Structures are given as C-alpha cells and as structure tokens.
Amino acid sequence: MPPWVLGDVSVTRIIEAEDPLLSPYEIFPDCTPEHIAENASWLIPRWYDPVSELLVISIQSFVIRSGAMTILIDTCTGEGKNRARQRFHQRTWPWMERLRAAGVTPESVDVVMCTHLHVDHVGWNTRLENGKWVPTFPNARYLIARKEWEYWQHESRSEGLARTGNYITDSVMPVFAAGQADLIAHDYHIANMLWLESTLGHTPGHFAVHVAGGGKELVLSGDMMHHALQLRYPHWSTRFCADPNQARETRAAFLAKYAGTGMTIVPSHFPTPSGITIERAGDHYGFTFCDETIAGSYR
Numbered sequence: 032m033p034p035w036v037l038g039d040v041s042v043t044r045i046i047e048a049e050d051p052l053l054s055p056y057e058i059f060p061d062c063t064p065e066h067i068a069e070n071a072s073w074l075i076p077r078w079y080d081p082v083s084e085l086l087v088i089s090i091q092s093f094v095i096r097s098g099a100m101t102i103l104i105d106t107c108t109g110e111g112k113n114r115a116r117q118r119f120h121q122r123t124w125p126w127m128e129r130l131r132a133a134g135v136t137p138e139s140v141d142v143v144m145c146t147h148l149h150v151d152h153v154g155w156n157t158r159l160e161n162g163k164w165v166p167t168f169p170n171a172r173y174l175i176a177r178k179e180w181e182y183w184q185h186e187s188r189s190e191g192l193a194r195t196g197n198y199i200t201d202s203v204m205p206v207f208a209a210g211q212a213d214l215i216a217h218d219y220h221i222a223n224m225l226w227l228e229s230t231l232g233h234t235p236g237h238f239a240v241h242v243a244g245g246g247k248e249l250v251l252s253g254d255m256m257h258h259a260l261q262l263r264y265p266h267w268s269t270r271f272c273a274d275p276n277q278a279r280e281t282r283a284a285f286l287a288k289y290a291g292t293g294m295t296i297v298p299s300h301f302p303t304p305s306g307i308t309i310e311r312a313g314d315h316y317g318f319t320f321c322d323e324t325i326a327g328s329y330r
C-alpha cells in the first residue's frame with residue numbers, strides 16, 4: 032500500500048503481522064456470540080475470521096519522513112524474545128526486511144516513539160547482540176512519555192507483567208542503559224509537523240500522534256481503540272486496559288471530537304488499509320476506509 036502523503040511529509044505502514052489473533056471474548060469482556068452474529072455481515076472477512084473465530088489484528092509500525100528526518104512510531108513485538116503468549120514467543124518476522132524495503136535503515140532512524148509501553152509496541156526497540164539486548168536504532172533518540180515510564184517501571188518490578196513476560200526488561204530498559212531514552216511530556220511537538228494528543232486510560236501515559244503537512248493531517252491513534260467493534264460499541268474497553276473507565280471516557284471524547292470532520296484516524300491494530308474516517312450513527316459510530324480502492328464501511 033502506498034504511503035499517506037501530506038505535502039512533503041509521508042507516513043508509511045510497516046506491518047509485522049496481520050492475521051486472526053485474538054478471541055473477541057478474550058479482549059472484550061462485554062462481547063457475546065450474539066454481538067458477533069449481529070455484525071457478521073461487515074465483520075467477515077476483514078475484521079473477523081469465522082473459521083478460527085478470532086479477530087483480525089494488524090501489528091504494525093509507522094515511518095514518518097519529513098525532509099531528512101525519519102521517525103518511527105511503535106515497534107511491534109520484535110524477534111527472539113521470551114513471551115508468555117506462544118504467538119509472540121521466540122519469533123522471527125520479516126519486519127526489518129519490510130523496513131529496509133521502504134528505504135529505511137536502522138542507522139537512518141532519528142526518533143523512535145512508542146504510543147505506549149505495551150508488549151506489541153516496543154519489541155523492535157532492541158535486538159540481541161552477543162547475548163545482550165541493545166537498541167536496534169543506534170542513532171535514534173527514543174521518546175517515552177514520562178507518565179508511561181513511571182507506571183511501567185513500577186509494574187516491571189511487581190507481578191504486573193505476568194500475563195506477557197517481562198518485556199520492559201528486554202525492550203525498554205536497554206534503551207535507558209544506552210543513554211538513548213528521553214522522557215517527554217504530552218505537549219511534545221516537532222514544529223507544526225508532529226504533535227501528541229493525550230489519550231489516557233488504555234495505559235496511564237498513552238498518546239496519539241498527529242502528523243500534518245501540506246494542509247493535510249492524520250492521527251495515529253495507537254490503542255485508543257483496538258477494533259472496529261468499538262465503533263459499534265464505543266463503551267467496550269479491553270481486558271488489557273490499565274483503567275477501563277478512563278479508556279472508555281477517552282474513547283467517547285475522541286470519537287465525538289472527530290466524527291464527521293473527515294479526519295483520517297489510523298488505529299494501530301486496524302487491518303489494511305488501517306485508516307478510516309468516522310461518522311456518528313445514532314448512539315454509536317460508523318466508519319469508511321480512507322482508501323477507496325479497498326471496499327469497506329459500516330454504519
């Protein structure tokens with residue numbers, strides 16, 4: 032898929048995997064088989080695989096290029112790591128080949144930003160070198176929201192990572208050890224090309240990334256929502272949300288703010304083409320894929 036072009040700024044998706052991954056009942060405590068049946072006409076096949084009965088989830092990064100600057104947003108699950116979920120455990124993926132094919136070498140990345148510090152957003156932060164985890168991007172500053180870091184620093188010392196495996200130790204700590212991490216506030220911005228929007232709740236320091244150029248704008252919304260079922264049922268938070276109530280309030284405000292504006296919203300885990308515009312539809316929301324060559328809408 033071609034990148035989004037916003038004047039002299041481009042945004043390219045680098046997909047690690049896009050497959051049926053999660054049971055809807057695992058991720059959404061409110062979901063029942065009746066919900067899936069009611070929405071089958073638009074869920075199948077892009078959003079839900081009826082054979083495995085799993086939701087289709089994309090795990091991807093975004094490369095933003097502006098002039099000589101290369102920014103990488105989110106780094107998927109990574110390679111060769113010990114993880115509790117078998118699907119992520121000691122895996123290899125063609126992610127680095129895809130990054131290089133997009134014209135990006137590890138050395139050329141200037142900035143790495145993680146919308147939040149979950150296991151599927153920090154993996155390629157590090158790679159194994161002589162038995163030691165080191166930053167994958169040797170010349171990059173890794174920008175991490177201060178609130179997010181304070182939370183996960185604590186969680187990684189407690190039982191907070193039992194569900195996933197201690198990915199903070201292999202994928203975040205080494206970036207600090209190498210002196211490449213900078214803690215940022217949510218008012219961080221790069222001129223009027225990139226700025227953050229606070230979207231707390233899924234995690235305590237979660238942010239969305241606005242990218243703008245040539246009079247156009249899009250929002251990389253991270254895990255503010257995970258699946259289009261949350262447009263149909265905006266009150267559904269996930270089992271993985273640190274504060275499900277705050278996540279619900281954040282999502283309600285975000286959807287109300289952008290519905291009907293034509294803004295391209297790009298949630299991390301939405302399958303190809305990932306970008307949508309949203310419209311209010313009574314008590315919920317409808318969407319249209321921003322790439323008209325790919326059919327798909329729900330109202």
Ligand SMILES: [Zn+2]
Nearest residue numbers: 149151254299
């Ligand atoms: Zn995620």
